Amino acid sequence: MAIRNAPVRGEMVIALVGCLIIGCNDQQWGELEGVVTVDGVPAGPGSISLAPVDASQAGAMGSFGEDGRYTVVSAGRKEGAPAGEYRVTIHGGDFGTESGQPPAPSKIPSRYGDPSSSNLNVTIEPGRQTFDFDLKS
Numbered sequence: 001m002a003i004r005n006a007p008v009r010g011e012m013v014i015a016l017v018g019c020l021i022i023g024c025n026d027q028q029w030g031e032l033e034g035v036v037t038v039d040g041v042p043a044g045p046g047s048i049s050l051a052p053v054d055a056s057q058a059g060a061m062g063s064f065g066e067d068g069r070y071t072v073v074s075a076g077r078k079e080g081a082p083a084g085e086y087r088v089t090i091h092g093g094d095f096g097t098e099s100g101q102p103p104a105p106s107k108i109p110s111r112y113g114d115p116s117s118s119n120l121n122v123t124i125e126p127g128r129q130t131f132d133f134d135l136k137s
Helices: 002-022
Strands: 029-038 046-052 060-064 069-071 084-092 120-124 127-130 133-135
Touching (some): 029 046, 029 060, 029 120, 084 133
Parallel strands (some): 029 133
Antiparallel strands (some): 029 069, 046 060, 060 069, 084 120
16 A cells, blocks of 8 residues: 555655745746837847836846847846736946946936836736837937
């Protein structure tokens, strides 16, 4: 009888370890990437922040270079974010260079870096998706 139950116990251990590694909740995950432009021109360098409308969820962020391409990452540097609605802020400019040169000026109007004036939102769906932000000067 012990031999007969061994596979069931083994399956339970595997399921438990799987839950510990990838999580036991039913939270759906979406991966988000895209391009940030100002008046159709790549707006990099800069950063993008996503604040969840549902305060029980974690936020996400990303950075982009001169080409404006970003990929959102969440806590633990995991690509993507929980599915849901987010308020978006976008900041322009880099944070200086290794050569000690001053940071490049921002190509992004400051209103997009303020949650009360950015008026940017995105809904992340389960799976991989692209969302471009074409900001206006």
